[in-house]
Amino acid sequence: SQELEQSPQSLIVQEGKNLTINCTSSKTLYGLYWYKQKYGEGLIFLMMLQKGGEEKSHEKITAKLDEKKQQSSLHITASQPSHAGIYLCGADIKNSGGSNYKLTFGKGTLLTVNP
Amino acid sequence: GAVVSQHPSWVICKSGTSVKIECRSLDFQATTMFWYRQFPKQSLMLMATSNEGSKATYEQGVEKDKFLINHASLTLSTLTVTSAHPEDSSFYICSAFGPLSNSPLHFGNGTRLTVT
Numbered sequence: 001s002q003e004l005e006q007s008p009q010s011l012i013v014q015e016g017k018n019l020t021i022n023c024t025s026s027k028t029l030y031g032l033y034w035y036k037q038k039y040g041e042g043l044i045f046l047m048m049l050q051k052g053g054e055e056k057s058h059e060k061i062t063a064k065l066d067e068k069k070q071q072s073s074l075h076i077t078a079s080q081p082s083h084a085g086i087y088l089c090g091a092d093i094k095n096s097g098g099s100n101y102k103l104t105f106g107k108g109t110l111l112t113v114n115p
Numbered sequence: 116g117a118v119v120s121q122h123p124s125w126v127i128c129k130s131g132t133s134v135k136i137e138c139r140s141l142d143f144q145a146t147t148m149f150w151y152r153q154f155p156k157q158s159l160m161l162m163a164t165s166n167e168g169s170k171a172t173y174e175q176g177v178e179k180d181k182f183l184i185n186h187a188s189l190t191l192s193t194l195t196v197t198s199a200h201p202e203d204s205s206f207y208i209c210s211a212f213g214p215l216s217n218s219p220l221h222f223g224n225g226t227r228l229t230v231t
Contacts, residue, residue: 002158033219042121042208042224043159088158090220102149103220105159 003027003093006106013079014114021074021109023089031092032072033103034063036085043088046074076111084113117141119211121223128199128230136194136226138165138209144189145211149220150182153206162207165192199230 005024013019023032031050035043047056049065049072056063060083062075072091076083090103120139128134138148146167151159163184164172171184181203183195196203208225212218 004158035222040206040225040227042119043210043222045219045221048219090159102161102164104161107156107158 002107003104004089004091004106006087006089006109008109009107010110010112012112012114015080016078019076019079019111021087021089021111023072023074023091023106025070025091025093027070027093029065029069029072029091029093031103032063032065032069033090034072034074035088035090037088037108038085046087079111079113081113081115084111086110117224118143118214118218118221119209119223121209121226123226124224125227126229128228130200130230131198133195133197134199134228136196136207136209136228138192138194138211138223140190140211140213143214145192145213146189148186148192148209148211150184150192150194151208151210151222153208153225159208162194165194165209167192196228199228201230204228204230 007022033048034046037043047063052067052069054065060077065072086108088108090105093104122137148165150162152162153159161174162177165184165186167186173179186192206225210220210222
């Protein structure tokens with residue numbers, strides 16, 4: 001089974017609408033990362049969360065990590081076509097420790113924003 | 116700007132040949148780099164951890180002799196797909212933490228490998 005579950009798998013929204021993507025694990029997330037990927041390209045780092053209850057925002061994107069550190073959400077406010085892409089959550093679920101821990105990734109959420 | 120550079124962006128090769136993919140850290144030293152593989156509509160799968168000056172650590176199920184990793188310098192790791200077959204066709208992405216000690220994991224732009 002997938003160690004990191006992302007939902008929904010795909011999402012189509014109208015420009016200007018808000019949306020939320022979720023990332024869930026049965027294991028503790030010792031470091032939770034959100035990335036955006038355009039098909040066939042590399043990953044763009046969005047945000048990193050480490051503490052339970054932590055919340056970070058950048059422009060119109062807000063990411064939260066729950067208190068138990070097993071679920072994270074990515075919220076986009078007033079979506080724009082430029083937000084379209086694949087959103088991936090990645091996490092250290094094995095508590096690798098140190099400064100070079102390994103990340104496990106979810107399958108991604110394909111976001112389409114219609115103008 | 117980009118902190119990790121990957122080359123080439125795409126490559127087409129014939130079955131049985133070998134292909135080398137380069138991953139460079141830009142303006143910082145990366146003692147550890149990670150190689151991932153991604154199939155269409157699938158998540159990133161960690162293949163191996165590349166360690167400067169020592170052998171790479173491979174994930175379970177990844178053939179060491181098939182995917183040769185060399186991390187000869189603090190800014191360069193290479194992945195060589197040996198005796199490539201069509202099933203090796205995939206998107207390969209490298210990554211590294213940096214440039215600061217508390218920096219997140221940054222990814223290269225990936226390499227699209229097609230084996231004919």
